[in-house]
Amino acid sequence: MGKKYYIPANSNTVKWGYYNKNIPPILKIDPGDVVTIEVLTHHAGDAYDLMIKGDKNMEEIYEWTNIKKTINRRGMGDINDKSIGPGKGYGVHLITGPVYINGAKPGDILKVEILDIYPRPSPNKNKYYGSNLAASWGYQYGDLLNKHSPKKEVVSIYNVLPSKKIANPYYNYVWKPQIDSSGIYHKSYNYPGIIVKNKTIRKNYKINNKLNIKLRPHFGILGVTPNYNNMVSSIPPSNFGGNIDNWRAGKYSSIYLPVQVDGANFIVGDSHASQGDSELSGTAIEFSMTGKFRFTLIKKNENPFGLNSPIIETPTEWIIQGFSYPDYLKEFGKQSQELIGKKSSIDAAMRDAYRKTNIFLTKYMKLSEDEAISIMSVAVDFGITQIVDMNYGVHAIIRKNIFKNSNNFNKYKNRKYVTKKIKIHKYKK
Amino acid sequence: MGKKYYIPANSNTVKWGYYNKNIPPILKIDPGDVVTIEVLTHHAGDAYDLMIKGDKNMEEIYEWTNIKKTINRRGMGDINDKSIGPGKGYGVHLITGPVYINGAKPGDILKVEILDIYPRPSPNKNKYYGSNLAASWGYQYGDLLNKHSPKKEVVSIYNVLPSKKIANPYYNYVWKPQIDSSGIYHKSYNYPGIIVKNKTIRKNYKINNKLNIKLRPHFGILGVTPNYNNMVSSIPPSNFGGNIDNWRAGKYSSIYLPVQVDGANFIVGDSHASQGDSELSGTAIEFSMTGKFRFTLIKKNENPFGLNSPIIETPTEWIIQGFSYPDYLKEFGKQSQELIGKKSSIDAAMRDAYRKTNIFLTKYMKLSEDEAISIMSVAVDFGITQIVDMNYGVHAIIRKNIFKNSNNFNKYKNRKYVTKKIKIHKYKK
Numbered sequence: 086m087g088k089k090y091y092i093p094a095n096s097n098t099v100k101w102g103y104y105n106k107n108i109p110p111i112l113k114i115d116p117g118d119v120v121t122i123e124v125l126t127h128h129a130g131d132a133y134d135l136m137i138k139g140d141k142n143m144e145e146i147y148e149w150t151n152i153k154k155t156i157n158r159r160g161m162g163d164i165n166d167k168s169i170g171p172g173k174g175y176g177v178h179l180i181t182g183p184v185y186i187n188g189a190k191p192g193d194i195l196k197v198e199i200l201d202i203y204p205r206p207s208p209n210k211n212k213y214y215g216s217n218l219a220a221s222w223g224y225q226y227g228d229l230l231n232k233h234s235p236k237k238e239v240v241s242i243y244n245v246l247p248s249k250k251i252a253n254p255y256y257n258y259v260w261k262p263q264i265d266s267s268g269i270y271h272k273s274y275n276y277p278g279i280i281v282k283n284k285t286i287r288k289n290y291k292i293n294n295k296l297n298i299k300l301r302p303h304f305g306i307l308g309v310t311p312n313y314n315n316m317v318s319s320i321p322p323s324n325f326g327g328n329i330d331n332w333r334a335g336k337y338s339s340i341y342l343p344v345q346v347d348g349a350n351f352i353v354g355d356s357h358a359s360q361g362d363s364e365l366s367g368t369a370i371e372f373s374m375t376g377k378f379r380f381t382l383i384k385k386n387e388n389p390f391g392l393n394s395p396i397i398e399t400p401t402e403w404i405i406q407g408f409s410y411p412d413y414l415k416e417f418g419k420q421s422q423e424l425i426g427k428k429s430s431i432d433a434a435m436r437d438a439y440r441k442t443n444i445f446l447t448k449y450m451k452l453s454e455d456e457a458i459s460i461m462s463v464a465v466d467f468g469i470t471q472i473v474d475m476n477y478g479v480h481a482i483i484r485k486n487i488f489k490n491s492n493n494f495n496k497y498k499n500r501k502y503v504t505k506k507i508k509i510h511k512y513k514k
Numbered sequence: 515m516g517k518k519y520y521i522p523a524n525s526n527t528v529k530w531g532y533y534n535k536n537i538p539p540i541l542k543i544d545p546g547d548v549v550t551i552e553v554l555t556h557h558a559g560d561a562y563d564l565m566i567k568g569d570k571n572m573e574e575i576y577e578w579t580n581i582k583k584t585i586n587r588r589g590m591g592d593i594n595d596k597s598i599g600p601g602k603g604y605g606v607h608l609i610t611g612p613v614y615i616n617g618a619k620p621g622d623i624l625k626v627e628i629l630d631i632y633p634r635p636s637p638n639k640n641k642y643y644g645s646n647l648a649a650s651w652g653y654q655y656g657d658l659l660n661k662h663s664p665k666k667e668v669v670s671i672y673n674v675l676p677s678k679k680i681a682n683p684y685y686n687y688v689w690k691p692q693i694d695s696s697g698i699y700h701k702s703y704n705y706p707g708i709i710v711k712n713k714t715i716r717k718n719y720k721i722n723n724k725l726n727i728k729l730r731p732h733f734g735i736l737g738v739t740p741n742y743n744n745m746v747s748s749i750p751p752s753n754f755g756g757n758i759d760n761w762r763a764g765k766y767s768s769i770y771l772p773v774q775v776d777g778a779n780f781i782v783g784d785s786h787a788s789q790g791d792s793e794l795s796g797t798a799i800e801f802s803m804t805g806k807f808r809f810t811l812i813k814k815n816e817n818p819f820g821l822n823s824p825i826i827e828t829p830t831e832w833i834i835q836g837f838s839y840p841d842y843l844k845e846f847g848k849q850s851q852e853l854i855g856k857k858s859s860i861d862a863a864m865r866d867a868y869r870k871t872n873i874f875l876t877k878y879m880k881l882s883e884d885e886a887i888s889i890m891s892v893a894v895d896f897g898i899t900q901i902v903d904m905n906y907g908v909h910a911i912i913r914k915n916i917f918k919n920s921n922n923f924n925k926y927k928n929r930k931y932v933t934k935k936i937k938i939h940k941y942k943k
Binding site: 468 | 646648652653654657658659660668670672681683686688721722724725726727728788789790791792793794795796797798799859860861864865868869872873876880881882883884885887888889890891892893894895896897898901908913915916917918919
């Protein structure tokens with residue numbers, strides 16, 4: 086039985102918009118341990134009164150006046166940038182971590198079981214709110230039916246009802262240029278954590294609030310720290326995981342992450358109440374949540390998948406994740422922020438997803454390649470994970486019931502989950 | 515109550531590999547009528563003894579000796595071609611139809627309800643077989659793990675068990691060059707209906723026959739006849755429907771097809787026991803089946819969707835279908851067979867699917883565009899329909915339960931299906 090830990094999200098545990106292998110871990114654990122981790126959404130500034138006010142840790146993280154900014158760096162960019170802000174918004178997510186797993190070595194596989202996900206306790210009389218942004222980096226930008234303003238950015242605030250497992254639209258508004266608390270003018274939504282001033286916008290409550298969005302609570306970002314000698318943006322996902330934005334990484338799913346640095350240095354962020362395949366507008370229903378994770382290690386010489394890439398396992402499916410650039414840091418390095426978004430294509434991500442699925446089916450499921458190709462055509466579904474995170478994603482959905490009579494099925498048939506509430510909350514730095 | 519008809523598949527009712535608006539209809543019906551239509555797979559030559567022998571109509575259609583070839587033209591290509599064969603294999607599917615719907619005019623929408631789908635009665639003691647080909651036009655071709663023969667074509671024969679709703683692999687073989695009954699040498703699987711000679715291949719029964727492929731019976735081809743002054747290949751799907759290859763077009767689904775010619779001239783073909791999103795290897799489990807369809811008309815001035823493109827409605831979802839080239843005949847015309855396959859991309863199909871979904875949500879579901887974009891990002895799933903039919907497909911899956919509290923839901927909430935067996939079988943030419 087592993088030990089149990091609890092990590093609150095605060096200025097000691099959270100980074101904003103980047104990974105860096107030189108960041109010291111906030112917690113060291115052993116394989117088998119269970120850690121409950123708070124994750125804060127980076128879009129709470131879209132509705133301060135609903136999503137921040139009254140939540141002390143949120144207020145601390147988001148604090149930004151002309152004299153104090155709790156988290157100065159937001160993104161991997163220039164820390165002295167005056168045009169957009171420190172870190173330049175090259176990377177936007179609130180990341181909790183890293184968590185160091187004792188004994189993890191490069192080449193190992195870190196298995197992260199998502200034992201539970203629950204909404205962050207509401208400071209608003211048990212009412213919960215999430216924000217969706219139709220962003221300048223969204224797929225719709227510049228290509229709207231409304232030709233008069235094809236380049237607007239729109240925030241949609243959702244009522245999230247965890248007990249009913251749905252969300253309803255609440256109100257929306259056209260995002261307007263903001264002057265942040267450091268005095269920088271933002272023509273577009275180009276820097277995270279700006280508190281939108283109520284007087285600058287016009288809230289539109291005349292929207293269809295009867296639409297039922299089924300919740301798909303998940304973490305957009307689940308990753309290990311990349312082995313890269315520099316700051317890394319939180320936006321593009323890659324072989325280390327990161328901002329995969331696959332909604333199947335929800336409760337009772339596991340993610341398998343190839344370790345790149347000693348201790349793995351696990352990070353989590355970008356909590357979503359719901360998202361569709363493609364994340365078309367650039368964001369999901371961004372929503373603060375807490376996850377309970379169990380960490381185990383598969384040693385290098387036991388890697389059963391033959392893949393140096395994240396895999397998601399749900400109770401009923403294997404999800405093989407392809408990317409436009411499977412190892413983009415190697416390909417683009419520091420220039421990725423400028424280049425990768427322009428060069429990504431769904432076609433390239435599909436090619437990667439196909440190749441990885443072929444390896445998974447032959448290596449892990451022990452099919453011949455001829456069998457694997459046939460199964461892929463008649464029973465595997467390829468879908469578009471996201472087209473908004475610079476490095477596009479395509480995933481393959483392999484249903485486990487294909488294999489229920491085969492030997493490999495027994496490996497996961499009787500999986501059990503620890504679902505009872507954690508009572509002991511230790512938090513060691 | 516509409517009239518009921520039955521159309522067997524035989525040399526009077528079937529065409530091989532093409533559409534043509536000058537082909538006279540095989541049946542004229544009124545809106546509201548129900549027609550049961552036999553569809554034959556064009557891959558039965560892969561296992562003559564299992565998929566043809568003993569079935570008189572199959573034997574007739576596939577008959578091809580040095581003195582008689584029941585169906586000479588196979589494809590839209592040159593009828594005098596000596597290198598590949600008459601029609602050149604530019605279009606490969608066995609098509610039943612066309613069926614003329616009285617009163618249908620260009621601009622109307624033909625609604626086709628799929629009331630039932632059942633397997634073609636087996637001549638093999640109630641054993642059923644389907645064929646999957648890893649084809650030269652498949653996505654895997656030239657990109658296999660086995661670098662020694664990355665360009666092989668492989669046939670996989672499946673046992674199809676309709677009562678258990680699954681299929682299991684039975685045997686496979688590497689497809690070998692064939693000399694057809696007209697004496698033409700085929701280095702690759704480039705002409706439909708060739709009977710593979712048992713002595714040329716080596717059947718491999720040592721495959722994993724315990725894999726369970728859940729059946730998804732559907733018709734790859736459902737379409738109206740395009741308004742085009744020439745032969746049209748059956749391969750690329752387009753705004754008239756055709757070879758969409760979306761497995762959601764199964765029992766209890768409907769497809770809405772924009773009419774291009776008087777009478778609509780409905781056609782159906784390419785019956786599949788199962789297929790995954792992408793149809794990666796170039797084919798599904800190709801399997802002869804019979805469908806029961808009810809035809810109704812939505813007149814031009816009532817078009818509720820605002821789209822000149824096929825839409826699939828399942829009991830729980832709306833499927834908006836995008837294509838790399840939404841109207842490829844206009845774009846490429848006769849040269850499509852040479853050009854479109856080279857120019858298609860999933861990215862272009864995604865763009866088309868996004869735009870159409872935006873129109874559907876604003877026009878049919880009466881959302882504002884701001885609401886539509888947000889819903890698309892948080893609740894709509896974009897998937898890869900196929901990447902092997904020259905004109906690639908991406909579809910959007912819109913779950914109806916999003917709208918269950920809205921007015922539009924009542925339009926389809928209480929749909930009922932006629933599922934009792936047809937007793938009166940009329941067949942009028």
